Amino acid sequence: MSYAENDKSQCIQCSLATFCAYSEKHGIETKRRVIKPKETLQFAHDKFTNLYVIESGALKTHETDLMGNEFIRGLYLKHEVYGYEAIYKGQYPFSSDALTKTIVCEISYQHFLTLLHSEPAFLGRVLYLLSQQLTARYYLNRLSAQQKLSAFILDLSARLLTKEPHLDFLLPISYRDIGSYLGLATETVSRVFSKLSKNNIISIQNKHIYLLDSHRLRLLAEGAMP
Amino acid sequence: MSYAENDKSQCIQCSLATFCAYSEKHGIETKRRVIKPKETLQFAHDKFTNLYVIESGALKTHETDLMGNEFIRGLYLKHEVYGYEAIYKGQYPFSSDALTKTIVCEISYQHFLTLLHSEPAFLGRVLYLLSQQLTARYYLNRLSAQQKLSAFILDLSARLLTKEPHLDFLLPISYRDIGSYLGLATETVSRVFSKLSKNNIISIQNKHIYLLDSHRLRLLAEGAMP
DNA sequence: CGGCGGCTTGAAAGGCATCAACATAAGTGG
DNA sequence: CCACTTATGTTGATGCCTTTCAAGCCGCCG
Numbered sequence: 001m002s003y004a005e006n007d008k009s010q011c012i013q014c015s016l017a018t019f020c021a022y023s024e025k026h027g028i029e030t031k032r033r034v035i036k037p038k039e040t041l042q043f044a045h046d047k048f049t050n051l052y053v054i055e056s057g058a059l060k061t062h063e064t065d066l067m068g069n070e071f072i073r074g075l076y077l078k079h080e081v082y083g084y085e086a087i088y089k090g091q092y093p094f095s096s097d098a099l100t101k102t103i104v105c106e107i108s109y110q111h112f113l114t115l116l117h118s119e120p121a122f123l124g125r126v127l128y129l130l131s132q133q134l135t136a137r138y139y140l141n142r143l144s145a146q147q148k149l150s151a152f153i154l155d156l157s158a159r160l161l162t163k164e165p166h167l168d169f170l171l172p173i174s175y176r177d178i179g180s181y182l183g184l185a186t187e188t189v190s191r192v193f194s195k196l197s198k199n200n201i202i203s204i205q206n207k208h209i210y211l212l213d214s215h216r217l218r219l220l221a222e223g224a225m226p
Numbered sequence: 227m228s229y230a231e232n233d234k235s236q237c238i239q240c241s242l243a244t245f246c247a248y249s250e251k252h253g254i255e256t257k258r259r260v261i262k263p264k265e266t267l268q269f270a271h272d273k274f275t276n277l278y279v280i281e282s283g284a285l286k287t288h289e290t291d292l293m294g295n296e297f298i299r300g301l302y303l304k305h306e307v308y309g310y311e312a313i314y315k316g317q318y319p320f321s322s323d324a325l326t327k328t329i330v331c332e333i334s335y336q337h338f339l340t341l342l343h344s345e346p347a348f349l350g351r352v353l354y355l356l357s358q359q360l361t362a363r364y365y366l367n368r369l370s371a372q373q374k375l376s377a378f379i380l381d382l383s384a385r386l387l388t389k390e391p392h393l394d395f396l397l398p399i400s401y402r403d404i405g406s407y408l409g410l411a412t413e414t415v416s417r418v419f420s421k422l423s424k425n426n427i428i429s430i431q432n433k434h435i436y437l438l439d440s441h442r443l444r445l446l447a448e449g450a451m452p
Numbered sequence: 453c454g455g456c457g458g459c460t461t462g463a464a465a466g467g468c469a470t471c472a473a474c475a476t477a478a479g480t481g482g
Numbered sequence: 483c484c485a486c487t488t489a490t491g492t493t494g495a496t497g498c499c500t501t502t503c504a505a506g507c508c509g510c511c512g
Contacts, residue, residue, distance in 0.1 A: 066448045073364065087357035117346060123339075130356045131313035138299065141366040141409040143501090145468070175491065183367035185469050190491060206477080224292045369469085371500070401459065411501050416460060432509085 013162060015079050015129055016053050018122050019107065022115050031106040035059075035098040041082075042092045050106050051083035057102025058172040061085075061094035062180075072181040075173060077159050083109075084130060099172050139221065140182065148182045149192045150221035153202065157211060168210040196220075239388055241305050241355055242279050244348050245333065248341050257332040261285075261324040267308075268318045276332050277309035283328025284398040287311075287320035288406075298407040301399060303385050309335075310356060325398050365447065366408065374408045375418045376447035379428065383437060394436040422446075 011017055020030055032055065035041055041052065044063060052059075054076050061074040061082075073094050076082040082104070086092040116123045139151030160169045173181075175189045182189075196202045201217050203210040211217065219225045237243055246256055258281065261267055267278065270289060278285075280302050287300040287308075299320050302308040308330070312318040342349045365377030386395045399407075401415045408415075422428045427443050429436040437443065445451045 066445075066450045069449070071367075073361075084357055085360040087353050088361070093361055113346075113349075116349060117343070120339075120343060123342060123349075127313050130360075131310055133360055134311040134356075135299075135314070135319055141297075141407070143409050174489090176489095181367070183369050186491075187470085187493085188468060191468095191493085194492080219292075222292045223295070400457090402457095412459080413461085413502085414500060416458095417500095420460080 011055075013079050014053055014055070014105075015081060016107070016125070018119075018125055019053075019112070019115060020105075022119050022122055023111070026115075028111060033104050033106055035102045035104065037098055037100050039098050041096045041098065041102075041104065042086075044092060044095045046092050048083070048086035048090050048092055049109055051081055051109060051112060052104040052106060053081050054078050055103040055105055058099040059096050059102060059104075060099055060173065060177060061096045063094045070180060072173075072177045075181065077156075077172065079162075080159070081129065083107075084133070142221075142223070144223070145182075145184050145188050145192050146195070147221055147223050148184065149178075149189065150196070150217050152178065152182060153196075153209065153211075154214070154217060154221055157209075157214070167214070168208065171204075171207040171209055237281075239305050240279055240281070240331075241307060242333070242351070244345075244351055245279075245338070245341060246331075248345050248348055249337070252341075254337060259330050259332055261328045261330065263324055263326050265324050267322045267324065267328075267330065268312075270318060270321045272318045274309070274312035274316050274318055275335055277307055277335060277338060278330040278332060279307050280304050281329040281331055283330075284325040285322045285328060285330075286325055286399065286403060287322045289320045296406060298399075298403045301407065303382075303398065305388075306385070307355065309333075310359070368447075368449070370449070371408075371410050371414050371418050372421070373447055373449050374410065375404075375415065376422070376443050378404065378408060379422075379435065379437075380440070380443060380447055383435075383440070393440070394434065397430075397433040397435055 011020055014020070023030060033041075033052075035057070041059060056078055058078070059074075059076040059082055060072055061076075062070050062072050064070050074082075074085075076096075082096060083092070085094075087109075116126060136155075139148055139155065142148050142151060156171070157167075157169060160172075161167070171178075175193075176186045178184075179186045179189045193202075193204055196217075197204050201213045201220070203212055216225065237246055240246070249256055259267075259278075261283070267285060282304055284304070285300075285302040285308055286298055287302075288296050288298050290296050300308075300311075302322075308322060309318070311320075313335075342352060363381075365374050365381070368374050368377060382397070383393075383395060386398075387393070397404075401419075402412045404410075405412045405415045419428075419430055422443075423430050427439045427446070429438055442451065
C-alpha cells in the first residue's frame with residue numbers, strides 16, 4: 001500500500017466532494033492511498049480512525065464464519081464511501097480487500113466530525129448518503145437466483161454507469177464472490193448469466209457486460225417473468 | 227390514530243433519550259401517537275417530515291411488487307427509530323403498519339437537524355445508531371432456512387430482551403411476515419420452528435418463545451450444525 | 453357461535469447446491 | 483516470451499431442500 005499524488009480531476013463526481021471543498025477551506029489536505037489487487041485495506045477489528053472514498057477501483061468486505069467459509073458482505077465502487085459501518089463499534093467489522101488496483105482518499109473521522117458540526121450542508125449530504133444505504137441491497141432476500149442476479153446487475157449498472165448513454169461495464173468482482181454476496185453457488189451464478197445471455201437480455205464475455213434489454217431485466221428482477 | 231398523554235417512565239431506555247432531554251432544554255415537547263393494530267402510520271411516498279421512536283409495540287414496513295406480492299422490508303421494535311430511510315428521497319419509501327397497539331414519539335426532522343447541529347453528543351449518538359443499522363440483518367443472505375430463522379430469532383431476542391436474565395419473549399410478527407422478510411414460505415417457517423422446538427433449542431407456543439439453548443441456536447445460525 | 457385469518461402437516465414438484473470433470477484465463481518464473 | 487501453475491468459469495448429473503398445492507386445525511374477533 002502506497003500513497004499517490006493528488007489528482008483532483010475525478011473529484012467532481014465524488015459523493016463527498018463537499019468534504020474536500022470544506023477541507024481545503026480549513027487548510028487540510030486529503031491523503032490518497034494506492035491499494036494493489038487482493039491487498040487488504042483494513043483487517044477485521046482494526047481500530048476505526050478513517051473513512052475512505054473510492055476514487056478508482058473497487059473494494060469488497062468479507063468475513064469468515066466458524067466453518068471457515070468466506071462471506072462477502074459489501075461492495076464499494078468508485079465515488080462511494082467505505083467505513084461508516086465501523087463507527088458503531090469503533091473498529092472495522094470486516095476485512096476490506098481491493099478487487100483491482102484501487103485508489104482511495106483517506107478521511108480522518110475526527111476531521112469528518114468537525115466538518116459535520118461546522119458545515120450544515122455537509123451534514124445534510126452525509127445523512128442523505130447514509131439514508132440511501134439503509135434501503136440498498138434490497139434484493140438479497142429476493143427468492144429466485146434469477147431475481148437476485150438481475151437486481152444485482154441493475155444495481156451495479158446504476159452505480160457504475162455515470163455517463164448516461166453507456167450501457168456496458170466491466171464486472172469488478174468474481175462469480176465466486178457474487179455468489180457469496182447473494183447467497184448462491186458459483187455454478188448457479190454462471191448458469192444464470194448464461195441464460196440471461198442466451199435470452200438476449202445481456203451480453204457477457206470476459207466480465208464485460210452489455211445491457212441489451214434493461215427493461216426485461218427489470219421485469220426479471222421483479223419476478224414478473226419466467 | 228390518536229394522541230397520547232406523555233408518560234416518560236419508559237424513556238430511559240429509548241435510543242434517542244438524549245433527543246428528548248435536549249428538546250426539553252430548548253423548550254420543545256415531543257408528541258406521542260397511538261396506532262391501533264394493522265393501522266398505517268405512513269404510506270409509501272408520503273412526504274417525509276418526522277422520525278418516530280417506538281415507545282411500545284412494533285412496526286413493519288412493506289412494499290408490493292408488480293405481481294401484487296407483498297414484501298416485508300423492515301421491522302421496528304421498542305426503543306428503535308423509524309424514518310431514517312425516508313431522508314434520502316424526502317418521502318417514506320414503504321408503508322409502515324403497526325403490528326400491535328403501538329405508541330410512537332413523533333420527532334420533527336427539522337427540529338432533529340437543529341439539535342444535531344447544536345449538540346455534538348447527539349450527533350455522535352445518531353451516527354452510532356445509523357452505523358449499527360448498516361450491518362444489521364446480515365442473515366438475509368444466509369443460505370438455509372434454518373440458518374436464517376435461527377439468526378432472526380437471535381436478532382429479535384437481542385433487541386427485545388433488555389432485562390438480562392429473561393430468555394423469553396412474544397413474537398411480534400406473523401409467520402407469513404417472517405417468511406416474507408426472510409425470503410421463505412410460511413410453511414417453511416412453521417416447519418423450522420417445529421424442528422427447533424422438537425430439538426429442545428427453543429420452546430414455542432402461541433408466539434411465546436423461550437430460548438432453551440441459545441448456544442446451540444447460535445451454532446445453527448452460523449451453519450455449524452445440521 | 454360462526455367465520456376468517458393464521459398455523460400445521462403431508463405429498464409432490466422444482467430449483468438450487470453439490471460433486472466431478474473439463475475449459476479457459478490469469479499469474480509466475482525461467 | 484513461453485511453459486507451467488493456479489485461479490476462475492463452464493457444463494452435466496444427482497440429490498436435497500424449499501416451494502407449492504391441498505387439506506385440516508386452531509384461535510380470535512365480531
